[in-house]
Amino acid sequence: METLFPPFDPDEDGARRPRLRQVRQIPIRVILPNLITLLGLCAGLTAIRMSIEARYGEAIGMIVAAAVLDAIDGRVARLLRSTSRFGAELDSLADFVNFGVAPAMMLYVWVLDGARSLGWISALVFAICAALRLARFNVSIDAPGKPDWHANFFTGIPAPAGALVVLLPVYLDNLDVPVGILTLPIVLVYTIAVGLLMVSRLPTWSGKKFGSRIPREAVLPLFVLVVVIAALLVSYPWHVLAAGAIVYLVALPFGWRQWRRYAALDRVAEARES
Known part of the structure; x- marks a missing residue:
C-alpha cells in the first residue's frame, strides 16, 4: 500500500525526482507601474516618519511626491498595456496610506493632539473616510451602463486631492496667516x-x-507651463500649495454645476428617444 506522503530520497534515480517548473520571465513593462506605486508608498510612509519628527515641510513634500507618482503609475500602466487587478489593489492600499493615514497623522502631531481624544477622533474620521472613498471607487469602476461623460467626474473628492486640501491649515501656518x-x-x-x-x-x-x-501647437507651451509650475513649487512651496488648495475648493461648485448640465442634457435626450 502506497503511503500518502512517500519519502524523497535525493540519491534515487533522477527519473523519480520532482521536476522543476520552468520559471516564466516577466517583461519589465508589467512590473514598472507597480514599482512606481511602491515608490509612492515609500514616500507616504516617509511622510509619517517626518511628521513624527516635526519635519512638516519635508513630510508634505513626500505627500506631494506620492500624489505625483499616483498620477503617473496608472497612466504608465495604460500606456504600456500592463494594467492588472494586482496593480489596482496595490494602488488602493498605497493610496490609503499616502492620502489617508499620512495626512491624518501629520495633522494630529501638528495640532490636533491638543484636543486629546477629539483630535484623534477627527484624524480617525479623515482616515476612515479615505478608506471608504477608495473602496467605493474600486466598486464603481465595474459599474455598467454609465454615460461616457461620467468619466469626466469623480464622486466625492478623490483621495490625493483630499490629502493635499486637508493640509491647507499647515500651508497657511507657514505663511504666517494669523489665526x-x-x-x-x-x-x-x-x-x-x-x-x-x-x-x-x-x-x-x-x-x-x-x-x-x-x-x-500646444506641446511646447505645455512644457514651459510644467517647468514654471515646478519652479514655483520649489521656490514658493507654501504659496503654491495654499493657492492650489483654495482654487480646488472654490472650483467644487463649478464641477457640480457642470455635472448637472450633462445630466439635464441626458434627460432631454432620453425624453426625445421615448
Whole structure:
C-alpha cells in the first residue's frame, strides 16, 4: 500500500525526482507601474516618519511626491498595456496610506493632539473616510451602463486631492496667516469636513481625459507651463500649495454645476428617444 506522503530520497534515480517548473520571465513593462506605486508608498510612509519628527515641510513634500507618482503609475500602466487587478489593489492600499493615514497623522502631531481624544477622533474620521472613498471607487469602476461623460467626474473628492486640501491649515501656518487660538478648533472641524466631502456624492472633475490628446501647437507651451509650475513649487512651496488648495475648493461648485448640465442634457435626450 502506497503511503500518502512517500519519502524523497535525493540519491534515487533522477527519473523519480520532482521536476522543476520552468520559471516564466516577466517583461519589465508589467512590473514598472507597480514599482512606481511602491515608490509612492515609500514616500507616504516617509511622510509619517517626518511628521513624527516635526519635519512638516519635508513630510508634505513626500505627500506631494506620492500624489505625483499616483498620477503617473496608472497612466504608465495604460500606456504600456500592463494594467492588472494586482496593480489596482496595490494602488488602493498605497493610496490609503499616502492620502489617508499620512495626512491624518501629520495633522494630529501638528495640532490636533491638543484636543486629546477629539483630535484623534477627527484624524480617525479623515482616515476612515479615505478608506471608504477608495473602496467605493474600486466598486464603481465595474459599474455598467454609465454615460461616457461620467468619466469626466469623480464622486466625492478623490483621495490625493483630499490629502493635499486637508493640509491647507499647515500651508497657511507657514505663511504666517494669523489665526491664533482658533487654529485648533478650525483644524478639527475642517479635517472632518474634508473627510466627509471625500465620501459625499458631490461630483468633482476627474481630469482623467486631460492630456490624453494634445494639439501639436500646444506641446511646447505645455512644457514651459510644467517647468514654471515646478519652479514655483520649489521656490514658493507654501504659496503654491495654499493657492492650489483654495482654487480646488472654490472650483467644487463649478464641477457640480457642470455635472448637472450633462445630466439635464441626458434627460432631454432620453425624453426625445421615448
